[in-house]
Amino acid sequence: MTSRIPARAWLRPALLVIGGLLVAAILLGMRLWWGGAAVAVAALFMGYWTSPIRGGQHVPFGLAMSRRADDHAIILWAPGDPLSARLQTAIRGERPDVTWVNVYQDADADAFVIAHGGHAALPLVVIGDEIVRRTTMGRYLDARAAAAESGTSVGADRARAKQALAPEPWGAPRTRDDAAATEASTSASHSVAEPRSPAEAASEARPATAPRSPAMPAAQGGAERPAGPSTPVDLEADRDALLPDDSGN
Incomplete structure (x- = not known):
């Protein structure tokens, strides 16, 4: 149309x-x-x-916009426009990364141009999210370079996000902080005492009794008798010695 x-x-x-x-x-x-x-x-x-009846390179606007990307240029031009003619002379031949749209042969393309500055903005170049008006060859090259750099940074961000969301192998930290945290948790787990049986816990809870020294005095008596063989005691002789003598002595 x-x-x-x-x-x-x-x-x-x-x-x-x-x-x-x-x-x-x-x-x-x-x-x-x-x-x-x-x-x-x-x-x-x-x-x-220079008249509008010259067709030139043309792709329907809908098909051209489906190719919109950071590495692809969509050039909306018009026959008879001096800047469009200069840009066509600089970008010669058919290129896979460039699509030309004649706004006089497509009503949708013409409406798009009118919404972005009118025919005075021709040639209008669309590269990714960037729209360049009254494009010269210098501005065209600058826009291509900026779009390529932006596409590279976006691709890197997407790769990092994808890597962050991807499941990690068991035990493999993703960052230095994660590695430090993993090492700290491992050390803490090793420092925890192993579980013990009830018998072992009871034996450890029982108060320890210190052995008595041979020189330590007895609790109820005086000095402790020297160690040695026991001597039999003659009770009768002791009793006679303690009782008074009847003869008066």
Whole structure:
């Protein structure tokens, strides 16, 4: 579906044709047949080349926008626009990373241009999320470089996010902090006492009794008797010695 071509788009080609034909008529009046014919042909060619009727490279706007990416340029241009002609001269031939859209042959493309500055913004270049108006070759190259750098940083961020969300192997820390935390938890687990049986716990809870020293005195008596073999005690002799003598002695 073609768009409505503005009247000013015909102004430049009309002036070229009229001016060229006037010069050709003057040359023919001077009987410079070859010169007049050459000027007339050149005027007609330039009028066609700069007019909206020239098709040029064109891809439907919907298909072009489906290729929108950081490494792909979508150039909306119009025949007869000087900047569009210069950009086409600089970017020659068909390239897989460039898509051209003639706004005069696509109503959706024309509406997009009007929403982003009108026909005065042509050529309009779309690279990823970037939209460049009145694009020269220098601005085109700058936009491509900026989009490539942005795409690289975004790709790195996505890779880091994907790595962070990916399940890690058992026991493999992902960062130095995680490694330190893992080492600390391992040390703490080793420092915890192993479980003991009830018998072992009871034996450890029982108060320890210190052995008595041989020189330590007895609790109820005086000095402890020296160690040695026991001597039999003669109770009768002791009793006779303690009782008084009846004879008066």
